[in-house]
Amino acid sequence: MPRPTLEDIFAEPDEFGLLNVTLRAASSRPSADGGAAIMRDVTGFFQRTGRLPDADADDHEEMRLGTIWSRMSATASEAMRNEDHLGLLTRSVQKREPSWRDDPDGDEIPDSLDDILGDDEFGIDDDVFSLRHVTPSAERLVPDHRAEFTPCRDFANFQALFDDMQAALDAGDRVATRIEKRAIIEPLEGDFFIRNGLLAYIAEKGEMTMRGGARDHRLRVIFSNGTESDPLMSSFRKSLNDDKTARVVQRPGMGPLDPEFDADRLDLTGTIYVARTLSTDPALAADRAILHKIGVTSQDVSRRVADARNDPTFLLAPVEVVATFELKNLSRAKVEALLHRFFMAARPAQLFITDRFGKKIRPQEWFYVLPDHVSQAAALIRDGQLHLYRYDVSQQKIVLK
Template sequence: MSEAEVVDPVDSAYPGNFQELFDADVDGLLDAPEKPKKVTSSDRLERAFLEVVEFRRAHGRIPSSTTREIAERKLGARLDGILANEEKIAALKRLDEFGLLEVPEAPASLDDLLAGDDLDLLGDEFGLLDVSDLPVRKAPNSPDSVAKRKKSVEFDQFEHLFKTKHAELAEGAVTLAAFRGLPTVQEGRFFVLNGIMLFVAEVGETKTMVVGGKAEPKQRLRVIFENGTESSMYRQSLSIRLHEQEGQAIVRTGVEDEEIFDADKESGHIYVLQSLSDDAQIAGIKDLYKIGFSRNSVEQRIANAANAPTYLMAPVEIVADYRTYNLKPSALEHLLHRVFAEVRLDITQIDTKGRKYDPSEWFVAPLKVINQAINMIMSGEIVDYVYDAETQQLVERG
């Protein structure tokens, strides 16, 4: 073979240029791997919203931010946060296949709002929109008195507090107890309202406002809710809602009330009893309860109920038992008689010796309202309220 015919073995094995080499790579072996795309805040926002969309697809409804189901509640709170931000709504509009981001026109009235609730979005299981049993309160002269919940921009500073408190509840270090009234609404306290834990982060300065024609001291609160919202409601407003919605306080296990101090003296028990009488005149009365006071245990007090006209000459059942401190029995009796005067039972009993007796501590009112009144008596709030038999609510005195 001549010198001109010598062939370079490399040239014979591979194409003459790199383009030919790439063109011959039909299996893509020479393709450079793509660099992973950096996840942006927009990507995270879209992924978060798509989880809400997937929940809507799977369950046929939007997630609730007030449910006890933690996973759903997180999605509901996430959607609430998106709806509160116009920029996020605009960025996610193209992904909104169910119209979750559509903001309807504001109704002209409450009736229009309820009439237009075709999907029953207002029928929440915890009754957050049910104000039927709230006390009738006169509106203050200042519009500054109204506080609405808003997204808490500093929630990351409080989130760990809620996690710690839930852990303490699980361990039994703290427990849930009945709400004890306005004096217990203090900075640093935790409460549960409609299944949602809240934290009183700040108590503002006392300001005097004219409410219903009379001056009242008011304190604004900064209340943080575990769903990532906050409110600047008045201290009295939070107390009323905790009363009405049967809210609870989070207290140390073994301590009945965190507001009890060494100098406080236990004065006895306020109790609520229900009659077990088989007398048709008594048994036929709905919501009939005895509210009384005892220095000793309630069990000792009712031991002879079947033979005592004050207990309607029949056995009774203990419905509620509140331990009280620094309370004068005479003051309690006076308050109870005044608050529930309109619905005091009017009946005459005859004791075992044939003597007539008119029991004075039996009242016809829902148990929920009675419990509310007792809590308000112990906190001192009751002085401005009376019971309205028609609405079955505690209302402010006119």
């Protein structure tokens, strides 16, 4: 049953007479002495201060006296005139300063915000409305790199995966469910989606970064038509929410602990890259020769670093790739974890940057190492001997344990 409206409630019979309220008129009866006492009080106040009491005064007694005086002096009685030895009633009828208690005149009420700002009484300088030393919104956070569709050079590595997934969907062995509106989607490596009628495979999820104060990742998405793209996770999530036909393919198994849960994930061979910051920040520029980022990616390295100046992972500055090392039949994710753990002692403890929101971000992929050190570590990983060595920070070299 719909709730009754306010009109319905008041239209009902007033059984108890609750609405029969008679407002008592304000008393207009003059005081017993015709206001003579008030006249004497105001006279005494004027003799002490040289002015009439102000109804807007901070002092409570003056405010009370001023309020009574402003009301009674407008219709002064004969008794008040007899007590007015200083001509205060004549002073009172003269134009007084407006009070915040007064109702404004109709022509004083502004019609728009322009009328308020255009009032000369404010004395607003036009420079207040002119922004200087501010980056226009159209240029703010403009990416150097946009996630466009490009041919996937190693699509042969994914062809069988797409064929098997399409066959499983056709046979009903795998289920694609609709993405709820405004659903929070967290893509993982190995996830399949259907976007714009194409199967989309999450081949790589880059290291975590902070964009606009929110956690984000750069993805490598392979499509069943042989193209790929590398959007930010937030952008990919938005594209799924905007596509009414988008679907997520449910993973096999009962959950992350089930061995079949990661059956769709490929251990992609990739490239180890070493990057040097080109930041103009004096604190970073001083260590540029030895401070390097160690990363591993399955996509083209130049695409990975293209948007570095907007990516806190790259210290919000362009970078120069100083070395790359190809991986052969090795898991990209495992190699990256091994390298970061191996050089952990050389990770700067106090390295942080402040984004445009004033939030401190501490990237974890930067180390005080040289490209040669990373080359040696990569060779040891390839030969399966990295566990026999350690990185000595004091000597700045890789030594036997």
